[in-house]
Amino acid sequence: MSGLRTRRLLGAGLGVMMGVASLPVAQAQTSATGTDAGNAVSAGASGAQAGANPASAPAPVAPQDAPFITPSVDADVLYELTSPTGDAVMKQRMRWQVGSLRQRLDPEGSDLFMITSWPEHTLTVVDPSRKRKSVMPAPSQDLTPPGHPAMVGTYARLGGSVVAGESCIIWRTKDADGHASDVCYTADGLLLQVAQQGQITVRALRVSRVAQPDDVFAIPSGLKQEAPARP
Helix, strand or coil: CCHHHHHHHHHHHHHHCHHHHHHHHHHHHHHHHCCCCCCCCCCCCCHHCCCCHHHHHCCCCHHHHEEEECCCCCCCEEEECCCCCCCCCCEEEEECCCCEEEEEEEEECCCCEEEEEEECEEEEEEEEECCCCEECCCCCCCCCCCEEEECCCCEEEEEEEEEEEEEEEEEEEEECCCCCECCCCCCCEEEEEEEECEEEEEEEEEECCCCCHHHHHHCCCEEEECCCCCC
16 A cells, blocks of 8 residues: 555544544644545444434433543554545554553554654654654644543434444544544443444454553654654
């Protein structure tokens, strides 16, 4: 897969790993890679669930009943990302350390990876093969704390599903552009799937709740810093 195609898929899907209500994550990572933003429900969910008519969706729940959208456990999740047009598929690994509120994203077939640190308000794109890094503000200053319901956005509960052997609840919400998205979250805040207009664009393939060591999120030394890529 070409570097350009990889970067487009990164912009399309990676940000939603921390929740569609935190879609500034996707936008910031898109800026980092210089790509278009794009924007899941289960191996067991029907197409009707994934792309139900927005007009028939139930009313949004009260804020205190919204889903948990930030993981409350350390996790290592392998996702499959599909471009909005359906013409490209890639795998993406996401690792999350709850104690430090840090996330690492690694695309399949590329040395490129991203480290987001919400306490430091930074997103770092690391390119080891070129010995380069780009640093920019973190995607959101208002990350929902683990164990708390979503602080922004509206959510309507659609039902339950199973993705990668994990139970999750499907919720209808909207992305940053106002497009309806059906997202499936576990009870402990792991995003397992995202769909728009019946098209599944992000789907978990494997979920592991294991402690993540600090060195997973370390930025290699000796890298030259450069400005984020632009289209």
